[in-house]
Amino acid sequence: MSLLRALPPLLRAFPTLLRVGFAEMVAYRAEMVVWILTATLPLVMLALWSAAAEGGPLAGFGQAEFARYFTVTLVVRQVTGAWVVWELNHLVRTGALSPQLLRPVNPLLFNLAETLAAIPVRLLVLAPILLALFAWRPDIAFLPSPATALMGALSVLLAFALSWLVQAIFGMLSFWLEQSVGLFGLWFAAWGLFGGYIIPLPLLPEGLRAVAEWLPFQASLGAPVEILLGIEPQPLRSLLVQAGWVLLATLLARWMWARGIVRYGAVGA
Amino acid sequence: MRILRLARVLAALLRVALMNAAAWRASFLVELLVGASSSVGVVLPLFFVYQHAEQVAGWALPEALMVTAFFLLLQGLVGLLIEPNLSAVVEGVRTGALDYTVLKPVDAMLVSSLQRVAPAKAWDVLAGMGLLAWSAAQLPAPGPGGVILAALLFLAGLLAVYAIWILVICTSFWFVRVDNLRFLLGAALDAGRWPVDVYKGWLRLLLTVVVPVALVTSFPVLALRGEADATMLIQAFGASALLLLAARRTWLAALRHYTSASS
Numbered sequence: 178m179s180l181l182r183a184l185p186p187l188l189r190a191f192p193t194l195l196r197v198g199f200a201e202m203v204a205y206r207a208e209m210v211v212w213i214l215t216a217t218l219p220l221v222m223l224a225l226w227s228a229a230a231e232g233g234p235l236a237g238f239g240q241a242e243f244a245r246y247f248t249v250t251l252v253v254r255q256v257t258g259a260w261v262v263w264e265l266n267h268l269v270r271t272g273a274l275s276p277q278l279l280r281p282v283n284p285l286l287f288n289l290a291e292t293l294a295a296i297p298v299r300l301l302v303l304a305p306i307l308l309a310l311f312a313w314r315p316d317i318a319f320l321p322s323p324a325t326a327l328m329g330a331l332s333v334l335l336a337f338a339l340s341w342l343v344q345a346i347f348g349m350l351s352f353w354l355e356q357s358v359g360l361f362g363l364w365f366a367a368w369g370l371f372g373g374y375i376i377p378l379p380l381l382p383e384g385l386r387a388v389a390e391w392l393p394f395q396a397s398l399g400a401p402v403e404i405l406l407g408i409e410p411q412p413l414r415s416l417l418v419q420a421g422w423v424l425l426a427t428l429l430a431r432w433m434w435a436r437g438i439v440r441y442g443a444v445g446a
Numbered sequence: 447m448r449i450l451r452l453a454r455v456l457a458a459l460l461r462v463a464l465m466n467a468a469a470w471r472a473s474f475l476v477e478l479l480v481g482a483s484s485s486v487g488v489v490l491p492l493f494f495v496y497q498h499a500e501q502v503a504g505w506a507l508p509e510a511l512m513v514t515a516f517f518l519l520l521q522g523l524v525g526l527l528i529e530p531n532l533s534a535v536v537e538g539v540r541t542g543a544l545d546y547t548v549l550k551p552v553d554a555m556l557v558s559s560l561q562r563v564a565p566a567k568a569w570d571v572l573a574g575m576g577l578l579a580w581s582a583a584q585l586p587a588p589g590p591g592g593v594i595l596a597a598l599l600f601l602a603g604l605l606a607v608y609a610i611w612i613l614v615i616c617t618s619f620w621f622v623r624v625d626n627l628r629f630l631l632g633a634a635l636d637a638g639r640w641p642v643d644v645y646k647g648w649l650r651l652l653l654t655v656v657v658p659v660a661l662v663t664s665f666p667v668l669a670l671r672g673e674a675d676a677t678m679l680i681q682a683f684g685a686s687a688l689l690l691l692a693a694r695r696t697w698l699a700a701l702r703h704y705t706s707a708s709s
Binding site: 381 | 476483484494495497498499502626627636637639640643644646
């Protein structure tokens with residue numbers, strides 16, 4: 178207990194926030210299931226690539242590799258999923274942010290706790306899909322080496338942080354603009370193309386690929402997938418790129434929050 | 447006479463809906479930009495895939511692009527005309543605002559289906575038409591029969607998707623919060639962007655029978671290639687007629703179930 182008391186108040190509150198977040202996920206479970214099932218584009222892409230690889234592997238990707246790649250992509254996408262951009266947009270536009278500001282915890286951190294608490298629910302919904310995939314193609318199963326698993330886990334963590342931060346940044350734009358969800362749509366389109374969501378980076382044309390490796394899109398999805406699968410030749414460099422983007426995004430998010438909250442008009446107050 | 451009146455009502459509904467959409471100018475412009483980028487995002491992956499393979503499941507690039515063109519047309523028309531209304535109806539059921547729709551002396555299903563439009567989605571329709579023209583130019587010219595058949599198949603598929611949309615709306619009369627079901631349906635439609643032969647087994651069955659998105663995207667291309675057979679036609683028109691009938695029935699049942707939030 179005394180150890181708990183020594184922690185800063187925020188960290189002490191975090192377990193409770195997680196519990197509250199989890200309770201909310203359970204309360205809106207049907208809605209949550211639907212949201213999770215909407216992110217099945219990797220499976221649609223898998224069907225296309227798998228058919229394309231019928232005649233033989235493409236750039237080292239055979240049917241089994243594609244199946245593995247998009248299965249891991251599906252999982253990583255779910256685990257790193259966030260919704261803070263819509264949440265912030267709604268809170269700022271309707272003024273519902275005001276009561277949240279009265280709490281002793283930053284509303285953004287409250288959302289972070291909720292997002293983290295949703296992860297077990299997401300995995301639960303994914304389980305039957307993964308089982309079906311496994312039944313269809315048993316060679317999907319793979320066992321990463323301990324070192325790969327460790328680096329992969331770290332990379333997933335960084336990807337989670339980056340996707341949440343990017344959404345928070347676009348969400349905070351609503352302090353200045355009426356509509357920031359639309360702008361996030363632009364990011365999302367680029368992320369789909371250059372983040373490994375619909376095409377594995379190794380299959381992009383050489384020039385594009387060299388650029389995409391350094392972009393935040395790959396850092397928030399493709400990097401952990403490739404590290405986990407062991408197809409990234411320089412996992413350490415990937416991790417460093419990810420860490421760099423996370424640092425940059427953290428600084429930007431903190432700066433924007435400080436500026437934005439001053440501009441916040443509290444509609445309805 | 448009745449038809450004429452219906453057409454006048456339709457035109458008036460569309461005019462008001464357009465005015466509503468254009469009233470929020472900044473948001474309107476951003477949405478136009480996002481709409482254009484998402485159209486590009488649908489087409490680009492195919493070029494990447496065909497860089498590595500000559501044929502995918504027996505489809506060459508121009509034919510696959512034509513499927514994607516029909517998909518863009520479908521997605522555009524659904525986003526432009528159907529989807530904005532779904533959220534409006536769901537919202538109306540929750541707040542009781544549907545009262546005003548039901549009170550009007552015009553068919554409530556018609557009004558509910560056409561009270562809002564999202565003009566930004568017109569990009570998808572434009573991109574779809576452009577892509578259709580471009581891919582058609584790469585392929586041998588189809589006969590007039592093929593063109594008519596393709597148009598009919600596309601229309602049948604479109605009506606089937608509309609019917610499914612109505613069915614989804616109807617569930618809101620019982621479950622109230624279903625507005626995210628439209629995203630789920632959107633995700634299911636997403637599968638229609640590739641030629642149907644890409645999908646195997648039960649997935650293929652799902653896409654031709656349950657959520658018959660393949661009817662809208664792949665079948666018209668097959669018709670243009672002169673490969674449409676009788677089973678395909680029976681399947682397409684049968685599915686869309688059945689779905690429309692079910693949608694109409696369910697809508698009427700749902701409306702009887704509607705209790706309004708204010709009384």
